[in-house]
Amino acid sequence: MLRGTTTSDWETAFTFPELCVAIAVAVLFGLAVFGTNSRLLVALKTQKETTAATMVLQQRMESLRACSFTQIATKDYVKNILSTPTGSEGPLGSLSEQLAVGVYGSPAVAPIILLRNPQNESSPQELSTNANLTNYNLLQVDLLLQWTSSNGRTRTRQLSAVFGKGNIGP
């Protein structure tokens, strides 16, 4: 039995609205990728800053740990330590370092507070002082870093320790 030959030619194509939707989706996706990439770059810079801040704090704390109790309690001595730039502070924009030496458990006692920032880089500013901290047994040292991150956000890190009288020296 002969059958008739049937030819089916599908010549479908995108309609203009379809094309518009596709372009819109592609643009949105491109924007998302761009946003994601920006976020990744920020995150990477944040990591770099976090690591740098950790190293700065570590260097400062090691310098203080090498001091005797009397030296920790002496404003001029710790000021000299804070005057020296650390080797890791490069990635931290507009860095300000605050060093506070107070009496552990006695916040009412006036602490020594020194501030090193771009305006007082080689000679930290004395915000508060106390010449009698050697009279106490435990001193709390707070190191506070504050800097402006690459995305303009202000970031803060802290490292604190307690120093006891008679540890590595009088």
Add this chain to the structure above:
Amino acid sequence: MKNDQTYNDKGSVLVIALMTMTILTMICATSLYITSQNTSAGMQTAAWQQALTGAEAGIDAAVRALNQTGTSGANAWTNWKTVNSTLPTPAPSSSPVLGYTYEPTGGNAVGSGSPPPDTSHYYYLPSANLSISYPNTEGTTAVKAWVTIDTWSSLSNSNGSWYRVRATGQATFQSNSVYKRVSNNRLDNDLRNTITMNLNRKGGNSLGPTRTIEAILQPVPKGGSARAITLANWLQMTGGGSVDAFSSPNGQWSSTYRDASNPMLVAEGATGNQAKFANTGQTYVYGGVTYSGTPPTNINAGGPPKDVMGQVSTPAVVSLPPPSDPTAVSGQSGHYTWTYQSPWSGTTANYTFNSSTTYSGAGAVPTAITANGTASSPGLVIINGDFTVSGGQTFAINATTTGSPPVANSSNSNVIIWVKGKFTTSGSGMITQASGTNVTWIVDGDITVSGSSYSNQNGTAATDSFVGIGNNKFTDSGSGNFVGTVNAPGYDGTISGSGDYTGGFAGSTLTISGSGSFHYDEGLSPSSNPAIGNYAYASWFEDNSDPTHKDMKGNYVVY
């Protein structure tokens, strides 16, 4: 036959585009995931650092408490608790996981003025009493530390008990912090000492990095660090003499009063290859030796008898501050000031001389002087040049007397004699220091005492002190007994006679080659005084072992 042919010209651009977008989306998501985890891990690292400072703070709190016990102990153990058992090691019974140590619980408050813990107790400081807040900063909100002190194997020496201090610091995060649980990375778990999702192997279910430091604290007695023979460098003993100790309050030395248990009679700071004991079948040191550098030859010779009977340890921490000459007061003739620290007692004395007697030139020195002055304000005699008492000559230092018949007034018979040259006695020359006097010689040159030429009639070393300035030589020879101390950190010493040396010697090097022996007077230093001046670190390390965690090779993991 019908030819059924279909032409499908349908495009696949959209499918391919969607697939590409999906793949790119997954790549982006993965990148974000990894990056965010790394960011959090960076903050965890920071918290790890903060936990260490917390642990160090715990050690400081323990040292402070121990030190304050030795001074004014009333408030030394405020906030500390005591438990009537030995420290649970490695894990308290209340530990939820075997092998992991958590903060102790329970216990009673340590009473005011209580002594440090003994073998049946341990003290601990709860973390509630040692915490530091981290307000307004990224990551950690607080660091807390808990500390234990125990006696650990009853290790002790004559200065007192040693103590083991364990301090664990933990950084904590806010309960909703993304940093509490940050990644599936094994390293992150290790960093935070995490066993499972919600259990920290040192901090229980409080997640956050923990770090533990263990320190062994050695008591340091009040006073100076010098003992029988304290040398910046080395000691050689090759003769027939020995070194032992006694305490002068018991009387003058005799073998009856020998204290063979003194843990440190000889301290050698830099031995090199010159330090030695001859191992000739005799005991050289009836006590302990500590050294730095190359072990002295035969220091561990087993005998019998052993060359060194007591403890042999290293390194030696030798700190001998160099003494200096008196300083003239500007514009005031004959006025001087002098600051001197005894390496044995550790006390520092500040003298002010408002007058002095000076002798210049050979033959100018009289044959006798009278020691007049109190201990805090002694007389000052200055000898410009050498001081020599040669054969046939005598020099007497008499006491100030009082009453009739005259009796020596020892409280007013103190004198300091400053020799700006060499100090020499020889042959039958004789210096007699009367009973009741207290004499300090400051010598700027060599010191030579030979023959039976120095008679300290007090019989106690504390009353006759030689202070050597600069780098010179000290020689003690002959058959006479020398009773006194020599503090000359820059001097090379030789004891070569048959006479004994009773007292203490602090110098650069010392050679004992004669048959005379060296008797250390424990009364010179407070080693016999139980008062503790401080604690020194005999050991310090971070306990980062995991007693149950093994790697693929079966080795215990240490992070």
